[in-house]
Amino acid sequence: MKKLILFLGFLFMFVLTEAQELFTYTEPASNMAARTFALRMTSTFMPERPSAVVNTHFNPEIMIGFTKRWMCHIDAFISNRAGEWETEGGSVYVKRRFYSVDNVHTHFRMAAIGRFSFNNSNIHQEAVDLNGHNSGIEFGLIATQLLHKVALSASTSYINGTENVGEKFYTKEKMLNRRAIGFTLSAGKLFLPKSYISYNQLNLNGMIEILGQTNVQSGRTFIDVAPVIQCIIKSRMRLDLGYRMPISNQLTRTAPGGGLIRFEYNFFNAF
Amino acid sequence: MRKIISLLMVTLIITTSTLAQVNKVTIQASGLTCSMCSNAINKTLTTLAFVSQIKSNIKESEFELSIKPNAKVDFALIKKKVEDAGFFVARMEAQFVFQEASIAQDTHLEIQGSQFHFLNVKPQTLNGETKIRFLDKGYVTAKEFKKNATLTKLNCFKTGKSDVCCEGKHNLGMPLYHVTL
Numbered sequence: 515m516k517k518l519i520l521f522l523g524f525l526f527m528f529v530l531t532e533a534q535e536l537f538t539y540t541e542p543a544s545n546m547a548a549r550t551f552a553l554r555m556t557s558t559f560m561p562e563r564p565s566a567v568v569n570t571h572f573n574p575e576i577m578i579g580f581t582k583r584w585m586c587h588i589d590a591f592i593s594n595r596a597g598e599w600e601t602e603g604g605s606v607y608v609k610r611r612f613y614s615v616d617n618v619h620t621h622f623r624m625a626a627i628g629r630f631s632f633n634n635s636n637i638h639q640e641a642v643d644l645n646g647h648n649s650g651i652e653f654g655l656i657a658t659q660l661l662h663k664v665a666l667s668a669s670t671s672y673i674n675g676t677e678n679v680g681e682k683f684y685t686k687e688k689m690l691n692r693r694a695i696g697f698t699l700s701a702g703k704l705f706l707p708k709s710y711i712s713y714n715q716l717n718l719n720g721m722i723e724i725l726g727q728t729n730v731q732s733g734r735t736f737i738d739v740a741p742v743i744q745c746i747i748k749s750r751m752r753l754d755l756g757y758r759m760p761i762s763n764q765l766t767r768t769a770p771g772g773g774l775i776r777f778e779y780n781f782f783n784a785f
Numbered sequence: 786m787r788k789i790i791s792l793l794m795v796t797l798i799i800t801t802s803t804l805a806q807v808n809k810v811t812i813q814a815s816g817l818t819c820s821m822c823s824n825a826i827n828k829t830l831t832t833l834a835f836v837s838q839i840k841s842n843i844k845e846s847e848f849e850l851s852i853k854p855n856a857k858v859d860f861a862l863i864k865k866k867v868e869d870a871g872f873f874v875a876r877m878e879a880q881f882v883f884q885e886a887s888i889a890q891d892t893h894l895e896i897q898g899s900q901f902h903f904l905n906v907k908p909q910t911l912n913g914e915t916k917i918r919f920l921d922k923g924y925v926t927a928k929e930f931k932k933n934a935t936l937t938k939l940n941c942f943k944t945g946k947s948d949v950c951c952e953g954k955h956n957l958g959m960p961l962y963h964v965t966l
Contacts, residue, residue: 534819544816547825548869582869616816616873617926618846623816660818704819710843713824749824780821782828 534702534719535658535665538742538754538776542667542700543623543658545611546579552780553577554589560772562595569595569769571646583611591633591646595769603633603679605644609656625656627671634679640766641727641736642675642694650675654696664701671696673727693730698723717746725758729765736765740774752778805881805896807858808914810850814867815875815926817846825870833866835859846875857897860962864923875926877919883911891939893951893961900947900961904936917964921945924962936965 535542546552554575561568575589587607592599606629613624629652631644642648654671675692706718721744726737742756756774763770814826823843830839830848835856840849852858864874886894889908894901904920919925920933922945934942941948947959 536819536821545871547829547871549829550825579871582871611871614816614873615927616875617928618813618815618875619818621816660816662818665818710820710823713820713827713841713843715820717820746819746821749820752821780825782825783832 534704534721534744535660535667535700536719536744536746536752537667537700537702537721537723538744538756538774539723539725539740539758540667540669540698540700541607541609541625541627541656542665543611543613543625543656544621545583545585545609545625546577546780547782548579548581549785550579550780550782551577551784552778554776554778556774556776558772558774560769562769568772569593571595573646585609593635593646596635600635602635602646603631603649605629605631619660619662621658621660623658623660625658627654627656627669628652632679637675637678639768640691640729640732640734642673642692642729643767644673644675648675649678650692652696664703667698667700667702669696669698691729691731695728695730697726697728700724713749717744717749719744719746723756726762727765732765734764734766735762736760736767736770737762738770742774750780750782752776754778805883805886806855807852807879807881807897809852809880810858810860810863811876811878811880812848812850812863812867812874813876814846814848814870814872816872822870822872826867826872829866829870830863833859833862860899860919860924861960868923873926874924875929877924878916879919880914880916881911882914886911891937900959902941902951902961902963903965904933904942904963905965915966917966920963920965933963937963 556573558571559568571593573589573591575587577587579585590604591602593602609625609627611623611625615622629644632649642650644650644652652671652673654669656669658667673694673696700721700723702719702721704719707715721742723740725740726735728735738758738760740756740758742754745753754776758771760770817823820843823846827839827841835853835858836850837853838851867874887910888894888903888906890906892903922930939950941951942963947957947961
């Protein structure tokens with residue numbers, strides 16, 4: 515099964531014609547345009563193990579491009595994981611693009627990121643997830659290579675989970691296991707249109723993302739693969755459909771896989 | 786005083802101020818393939834006051850800006866807008882309408898208050914619609930800028946500002962555009 519997924523992944527990367535780096539589960543090193551903001555609504559549907567009860571997370575998000583180099587995301591985490599809908603926290607994510615080598619239709623870029631998350635839910639898993647489960651901070655680097663035929667992006671980050679709001683880490687083990695290294699690898703392609711004529715053409719993109727984390731103390735790792743289909747509408751709206759599947763799951767998570775739907779609207783020259 | 790007068794005279798002789806209008810600017814942006822990125826550039830270019838219309842070629846990342854009649858074009862601002870959208874200018878060409886404008890290698894032409902330093906051209910007089918191509922850093926790819934350095938040994942090409950090497954030695958440090966036909 516793993517080999518099949520990898521084979522399909524490579525096939526996906528090389529058969530098609532144009533590159534695409536508007537990734538869903540990760541951020542590319544490129545920034546959004548200066549003086550632009552975007553609104554995002556993301557929902558994830560994650561079946562809990564072993565009960566199979568689906569946890570639904572809803573993340574409203576605003577993204578702001580301040581300058582050509584600096585941008586940020588501010589989001590809120592709402593979920594029904596505890597049985598009823600609760601606002602569990604939020605996060606601020608800041609990205610600075612610091613390196614660019616561009617040519618027509620190609621580029622190599624690097625960016626540094628920082629994230630601060632807070633969360634008031636109970637800590638229920640060994641993996642540290644600043645996207646709706648844990649309070650903490652994250653620092654990392656992203657490198658993105660856009661070529662004519664493929665966009666590849668890799669990132670690594672240091673994640674330090676802290677005590678969630680209103681709750682302590684409730685075991686000694688959890689206190690020790692709060693530091694982790696995150697890593698990602700993403701590839702993206704454009705399916706449609708075959709040839710660009712206007713900004714009103716529907717774009718259909720496909721991506722495969724590998725998402726992983728290794729706990730510094732325990733050395734345990736999870737690795738997920740997440741295929742994504744994305745529509746770009748009128749060159750300013752995005753609709754993403756993704757599904758995250760664990761392919762290696764040593765690091766405990768209560769709901770490791772599931773679906774994602776996201777809508778994004780960009781406001782250019784907004785301020 | 787005599788020095789100042791002679792300097793002014795030199796300036797008058799070798800810097801030709803000419804009446805010329807820009808009616809079109811074409812740019813190619815680098816570093817993008819998708820229509821949303823292209824649209825980010827397109828939208829930011831629409832904020833330029835001297836532009837009346839933009840035609841975009843998404844596939845080639847090209848933008849043709851029609852210039853309002855008699856408007857003064859700020860080429861550096863066009864470059865800044867592309868960079869603010871997160872990309873770079875790989876090529877910029879402007880279509881001027883010249884009237885008896887004399888040019889030669891390493892001579893300046895003052896148009897709409899901006900200095901244009903010509904490179905890789907034979908002595909000639911320009912009349913009517915003529916395209917000129919920008920050669921400075923930020924107006925071509927990094928690779929082409931290195932290649933263009935062979936066109937002149939003058940220091941002003943490296944800095945993009947008028948230097949002691951420039952004719953007349955006036956307005957030191959003033960931004961200038963290095964261009965060719």
